[in-house]
Amino acid sequence: MATKIIYGLSVMTLAMGMTFTSCGDFEPTGYEATPDLPTVRDMKATVSGHTVNVSWQLPSDKNITGVQFIKNADTRNPIMLEANATSYDVKGQPLGVEGYFTVKLCYGDKYVSEGVTVTATLPEEQLAGVTSLTNTISGRTVTLSWALPSASGITGVRIYRDGDVSAAVVLPANATSYEMKAQPMDVEMTYTVELIYDEYYPSVPSTVKATVPYIAPKMAYLLTTNTWQDLPDDDERAAASWFASQDNAEFIQPSQIATLEPDLYPVIWIEIDRVGLPLGWQNLPENIVSDEVIAALREYSANGGSLYLSNMATQLTVPLGIVPDNMAPTVYGNGDGGSGDDVWVINPYLGWDFRNGSDQGFYDRTAHAIYDGLTLEDPNGYGYENLPLIGPGQREDHNCLWDCNIYGRGSYPDVIANFEATTGSLVLATWGHVRDHCVAGLVEFYSNANHGRCIANGFAAYEWNQNSGTNPYQHNVEKLTSNILNYLK
Incomplete structure (x- = not known):
């Protein structure tokens, strides 16, 4: 270790700047000549391990109001010490690099003495690693x-x-x-x-x-039973059976969610569709609404994982923080349903009656990726094309979706625009027969700082097993699902 002391500014003029500067923010103009101010004395630097201890003695002057300690000529960022300070420990000085340490005294918050500088060098060394x-x-x-x-x-x-x-x-x-x-x-x-x-x-x-070897990302389907064959409702079993036939598809248990990496499992599908299930997310299957599972789903989503929530599972948007508590789905059905001769369709043309001009908006969602490869038709003669999902016969009528009229227009042109702005979403379809705005049945919720992307599908027409026979539009149910899952990957 080498040390040397430099008095005054003859050696350090370029590095330290002018001799007398203000101590603080005071900028004197038109005052008396600067007095000859005493400086520190007996200044020295001692190396102990990786610390440089710089010490000095103060002059016997009662007008000292502070001490400036300057490291390596950094005059713009002096370290301000108490008026009675007589030492300072320098930490973090680079090894093998000569350090310059300067002390100046402040007098009356008005003047600064000349600096006294001492140097020291920490020896270079190789420190033991792991x-x-x-x-x-x-x-x-x-x-x-x-x-x-x-x-x-x-x-x-x-x-x-x-x-x-x-x-x-x-x-x-x-x-x-x-x-x-x-x-x-x-x-x-x-x-x-x-x-x-x-x-x-x-x-x-x-x-x-x-x-890390390449691993193909997988879609995940969250089971509420040990196997998909054990699911209690025929619609859930039909959905899971179709999922089992897809490429890179994997069934998971609630206990696995906390271990999923969104990069490897970019989307989780949760499908709940059961006769008699009461309204309210707390009434969904117990093993997917526990505090632990909800926390795991929230973390998965916050880390970039996407969620597809279908039928009664759309209610999970509330505990997952995707919509506020006062915006839970309220249009709800859980009965046995009935038989009909019409075709149940969903409408991607929001506000059809406003398409030629109105104070309310017309929104064509047919270009969205979830409609790729799907053929729109008008089987009921509404005068515009829709996406048919289930044909005539028995239908359970299990809606679980949002009535946008509840929330009003706010400061937006219509209830759809207000719902989207409030929830950070894009409404992708309403009921097939609705020509204005009314319900939001198929909704994409955009990602934000708190959650990842989510698509919620609460249409009763989205029924996986028609009890009265083969659904002539089953291919649309399957293609729409495939599009949604691929879009969310």
Whole structure:
């Protein structure tokens, strides 16, 4: 360690600026000549480990109001000390780099003395790093493990990938493993682990390389029973049976949600459609509305996972924070239904009667991706095309959707525009016979800082098993579902 003392400003003029400056915000004009102000004396710097202790003695002057400590000629950011301060510990000084430490005295909040400067250099050294660094790969998670040296002064562990120190994760000093989640696939990555000594100084780095193999993302279907064959309603079993035949599809249990990585499972489908189930999300199957499962779904969604909520499951938009408590679906049916000769359709032309001009809006949603490959028809003679979902015969009439009239127009042209603005959504269809706006039965809720994307489909026409025979529009039910799931991936 080398030290030297510099008095006055003859050596430091360029670095330290003018000799007499204001101490604080005071900028004197037209005042008396600057007096000859006493400076500190007997200034010295002592190195102890990674700390430089700078000390000095003060002159016997009662007008001293503060002490400025300046590191490495940074006069714009002096450290202000009390008037009686006689030492300061410098931490974080780079190893092997000569440091300049200057002390000035403030007098009467008006004048600053000349600076006295001392230098010191911390010796360069190689600090012991971790040993036995290894990695294991599970899915897209790389788990790093290491051993710590028997060294003192370790204050943290730093991990970074491919040399990007700015994105480093800093762990407690006693950490010996860490999971790097959602890692890139099919790319060799270099993981570096360093120890941090005395809060500033990195150790010798240890590195390990790892490559996560490609894993095809999967769609998930949340079961409320052990197997899909055990589901209590024929419509749920029919939906799950179709899902089981799709590529990259996987059934999951509620207990698995907390472990799902949205990159590998980008969408979860929740389908609830049961005769006699009372209104209210709390009345949905108990094992999907527990505090633990709701919290897991919220975290999955907040991390970028998408949700498809169909039939009575649209009510989950409330506990998941997608809509406020006072905007739960209220148009609801849970009976056995009845038989009819018409075709139940959904209407992507919102406000059909306003298409030629009105103070209310006309919204054509047919270009949305969920309608790709679907053929619109007018089987009921409404005068405009719709998407047929279930033909004549027995229908259960299980709506679970929003009546936008409840919320009014607000400051928007119509109830649809107000609903969309209030909930951060896009209404994709209303009832087939509705020519104005009325209900929101198929809704895309956009992602925000609190949740990911969600599509809610609460139409009674979206029935997976028509009890009176084969549904001539079953292909539309299946294609619409496929489009929604693919869109949400």
